[in-house]
Amino acid sequence: MKCRRTPIEAEVVKYEEGQGLEDGYELWSDIVTKIWIVTDSLVKVTKPDGSIVCPYIFHRRGRTFINEDDYIIIDADGTKHVCGKDKIFSRYEPVDMDKIL
DSSP: OOOOOOOOOOEEEEOOTTSSOOSEEEEHHHHHHHOOSOOTTBOOEEOTTSOEEEEEEEETTEEEEOBTTOEEEEOTTSOEEEEOTTTHHHHOOOSSGGGOO
C-alpha cells in the first residue's frame, strides 16, 4: 500500500556548537577506532583539556553523529533527528519565512 506522511510541524535548527542541541559527545579517538562510520565531515569540538569530541543526538535507533552543515529537527514530542543540508528543505518546508537561515 502506498502512503503519504501526514504533515506535522517541527522545529528545524541549523546545528551550531553551544546551542545545547546535542545529547552528548563521543571522543574522536573512540569514533575512529571503535565505530564504523565515515568521519570526514563530523563536527569536531576541542575541549579545554585538548581532547577532541564529536556531538551526537540520541533517538530510538541509537546515536547519530552530527556532520558539518547538518540541521537538527525537533518534533512536537521532543524527538530529535539529524538531516543534511542536501535534503532538509526537500523534506521540510518553512512555515515562517522570516526565520529561514
